Amino acid sequence: EIVLTQSPGTLSLSPGERATLSCRASQSINNYLAWYQQKPGQAPRLLIYGVSSRATGVPDRFSVSGSGTDFTLTISRLEPEDFAVYYCQHYGRSPTFGQGTKVEIK
Amino acid sequence: QVQLVQSGAEVKKPGASVKVSCKASGYSFSNYAMNWVRQAPGQRLEWMGWINAGNGDTKYSQKFQGRVTITRDTSASTAYMEVNSLRTDDTAVYYCARPRRILWFGEFDMAVWGKGTTVTVSS
Numbered sequence: 676e677i678v679l680t681q682s683p684g685t686l687s688l689s690p691g692e693r694a695t696l697s698c699r700a701s702q703s704i705n706n707y708l709a710w711y712q713q714k715p716g717q718a719p720r721l722l723i724y725g726v727s728s729r730a731t732g733v734p735d736r737f738s739v740s741g742s743g744t745d746f747t748l749t750i751s752r753l754e755p756e757d758f759a760v761y762y763c764q765h766y767g768r769s770p771t772f773g774q775g776t777k778v779e780i781k
Numbered sequence: 782q783v784q785l786v787q788s789g790a791e792v793k794k795p796g797a798s799v800k801v802s803c804k805a806s807g808y809s810f811s812n813y814a815m816n817w818v819r820q821a822p823g824q825r826l827e828w829m830g831w832i833n834a835g836n837g838d839t840k841y842s843q844k845f846q847g848r849v850t851i852t853r854d855t856s857a858s859t860a861y862m863e864v865n866s867l868r869t870d871d872t873a874v875y876y877c878a879r880p881r882r883i884l885w886f887g888e889f890d891m892a893v894w895g896k897g898t899t900v901t902v903s904s
Contacts, residue, residue, distance in 0.1 A: 676843070709890045711826070718876055718894035719826065730881075730892065762826055766880075766890040768840060770816065770828040 677701055677765045681773035687781040694750040696776045698763035703743050709764045710739065710748050712757075713775075719762065723748065753778070783807040785877050785895035792901045793867050800863040801898045803877030810858040811835045812883045816891055817851060817862040821873040829875075831889055832860060867902045874899050 678701040688694055698708070708726045711719035721730045726746065727739040736751040750757055758780050763773040788802040803815065817829040830841035832851045839851050845864075853860045860877055875898045878891035 707888065707890075711891070713826075718878075718897055719891070720894075721881070721890065721892045724881060724890050724892075764826075764890070766888055768887070768889065769842065770831075770889050770891075772826040772828065774825045 679773035681776050685777045689781045690753050696748040698746045700744040704765045707766045711762045712759045714759045783893050787895040787898045790899040797867050798865045801875050803860045805858045813879050815860040816878045818876045819873040869902050872902045
């Protein structure tokens with residue numbers, strides 16, 4: 676099983692600032708990496724798949740860099756609706772999730 | 782449009798079983814897999830298993846193997862997830878989630894989600 680470790684646990688930022696979230700895998704994930712956004716009381720929403728491809732309707736302020744085992748989700752300028760919990764996921768035959776990073780308003 | 786509609790909230794006693802349904806619409810049900818994911822209060826997302834809606838093949842997380850059963854009814858375009866021998870720590874929101882692409886691609890991301898079913902286990 677691939678273990679995903681996300682950091683930091685919580686990110687306290689102001690609207691307009693840049694957010695940098697990390698996801699590290701215990702072994703190579705062969706591009707089967709996705710990111711999800713979850714707001715309180717809602718189901719998660721797919722943001723990114725195939726390491727760096729944005730899902731339909733996802734604004735281009737969301738981007739992902741990295742390869743192999745280390746990946747970074749960047750939100751270039753935080754909008755009010757971006758404050759949420761973000762999960763990375765390996766979506767091979769046995770999917771796993773990271774523990775999440777909460778992006779909160781400072 | 783593509784939609785997954787889940788059954789309503791359940792309250793169960795420890796040791797009981799619960800079966801959650803997920804009715805799909807807006808796409809060809811048998812051409813996709815269906816994942817089941819749960820989230821305990823304040824906890825991370827946890828993948829439980831998936832089913833190939835075409836041939837019924839399943840794969841389960843080791844954590845849930847033997848206690849969870851995922852099935853489907855293609856005539857009703859509905860997937861089911863049953864948990865046996867419920868414990869209080871099974872209290873969670875249970876989601877069904879469909880991948881972005883058809884089964885042929887062998888990918889198990891989660892592009893379409895149900896709204897979730899709250900299962901509460903309490904004596």
